[in-house]
Amino acid sequence: MNARLFAFCGGVAGPWRVTRMSAIVGDGLPAVRRIAITPGTVDPSNEGTGWVLRGIMSNERYVQRDEKDRLLEKQEGLGRVESTCAALIPIRKNASWWALTQDERRRIIEEQSRHIRIGLEYLPAIARRLHHCRDLSENEPFDFLTWFEFAPAHEADFNRLLVELRASLEWTYVDREVDVRLIRD
Amino acid sequence: MNARLFAFCGGVAGPWRVTRMSAIVGDGLPAVRRIAITPGTVDPSNEGTGWVLRGIMSNERYVQRDEKDRLLEKQEGLGRVESTCAALIPIRKNASWWALTQDERRRIIEEQSRHIRIGLEYLPAIARRLHHCRDLSENEPFDFLTWFEFAPAHEADFNRLLVELRASLEWTYVDREVDVRLIRD
Numbered sequence: 081m082n083a084r085l086f087a088f089c090g091g092v093a094g095p096w097r098v099t100r101m102s103a104i105v106g107d108g109l110p111a112v113r114r115i116a117i118t119p120g121t122v123d124p125s126n127e128g129t130g131w132v133l134r135g136i137m138s139n140e141r142y143v144q145r146d147e148k149d150r151l152l153e154k155q156e157g158l159g160r161v162e163s164t165c166a167a168l169i170p171i172r173k174n175a176s177w178w179a180l181t182q183d184e185r186r187r188i189i190e191e192q193s194r195h196i197r198i199g200l201e202y203l204p205a206i207a208r209r210l211h212h213c214r215d216l217s218e219n220e221p222f223d224f225l226t227w228f229e230f231a232p233a234h235e236a237d238f239n240r241l242l243v244e245l246r247a248s249l250e251w252t253y254v255d256r257e258v259d260v261r262l263i264r265d
Numbered sequence: 266m267n268a269r270l271f272a273f274c275g276g277v278a279g280p281w282r283v284t285r286m287s288a289i290v291g292d293g294l295p296a297v298r299r300i301a302i303t304p305g306t307v308d309p310s311n312e313g314t315g316w317v318l319r320g321i322m323s324n325e326r327y328v329q330r331d332e333k334d335r336l337l338e339k340q341e342g343l344g345r346v347e348s349t350c351a352a353l354i355p356i357r358k359n360a361s362w363w364a365l366t367q368d369e370r371r372r373i374i375e376e377q378s379r380h381i382r383i384g385l386e387y388l389p390a391i392a393r394r395l396h397h398c399r400d401l402s403e404n405e406p407f408d409f410l411t412w413f414e415f416a417p418a419h420e421a422d423f424n425r426l427l428v429e430l431r432a433s434l435e436w437t438y439v440d441r442e443v444d445v446r447l448i449r450d
Contacts, residue, residue, distance in 0.1 A: 085402065085403045139365075139370075140365075140367050144366050145368060145369055180325075181330045181333045182329060182367075184329075215323050216401060217270065218305070
């Protein structure tokens with residue numbers, strides 16, 4: 081089985097150097113110098129680790145077949161040599177969001193907020209991997225961790241993507257968001 | 266916050282006495298005499314515990330608003346005095362299922378298999394609570410644990426409900442299913 085569970089360990093070790101951390105909505109995260117991404121579980125008491133965020137890759141919750149086919153056609157994987165820039169965006173959505181039914185959430189995410197179409201527009205430049213946290217336990221600090229990778233030349237595109245998403249109806253349900261920018265060195 | 270995570274502890278303790286355990290598809294579970302349901306996490310090394318299955322209540326994955334309103338109108342909670350019969354049905358679905366997109370799974374679950382409508386027909390007699398396991402970790406033994414409660418007079422209805430679901434297209438994706446029947450005494 082391929083790894084689905086990943087730990088994002090913020091501390092002093094790892095190939096990704098933190099260049100900026102911003103609390104967009106709600107509480108931020110303690111400042112760290114580097115992030116290491118490791119498959120599986122991690123002992124959070126490891127020396128030098130400031131925090132550990134866990135997330136698991138899961139089945140599609142909203143994407144439909146036609147959208148999935150377009151995503152698969154355009155997307156490229158993580159780990160491209162030229163992708164020396166990354167972002168880790170942990171978010172949490174409020175109780176109103178989680179009380180919505182499936183059709184109500186889909187309508188907000190795509191018909192109103194164009195979340196899937198916006199992501200498509202920035203492929204293949206902006207690669208992304210979504211990790212779910214909410215159902216790992218009862219008390220996770222975030223609901224989702226999204227990891228993005230792109231070349232330095234696409235940083236402005238990435239910022240525009242975030243502006244579009246943060247202006248959407250979907251984002252009115254986000255009650256915590258942190259924006260961590262990184263460079264691989 | 267209300268408890269969302271539950272542990273089903275099979276062993277020699279708990280208010281629910283096991284009357285029958287059947288492996289419907291795939292591997293069964295070791296025989297136990299009683300089941301205790303406890304909120305939160307549990308130490309599986311507790312004396313007398315044969316096995317522990319964990320599951321978390323989560324947001325609706327398929328139910329639409331009109332269906333949800335009908336469910337809320339008809340359903341009654343767990344713990345009714347007359348509900349002295351129960352069933353624990355752990356199931357796992359295969360990789361083909363999890364590779365489907367949201368619209369494909371919804372079509373199979375409801376438009377073709379009538380899963381939600383079948384459940385509605387047996388309300389309020391058959392009360393049910395669904396727990397998700399698949400994303401608790403990478404290696405859970407089941408994807409879902411469903412707990413049902415009903416009065417002895419409705420046992421035949423419950424068996425008919427299972428026959429209907431097990432005959433559905435959705436159930437062709439189930440590669441492990443155990444059926445545990447219990448009485449509260």
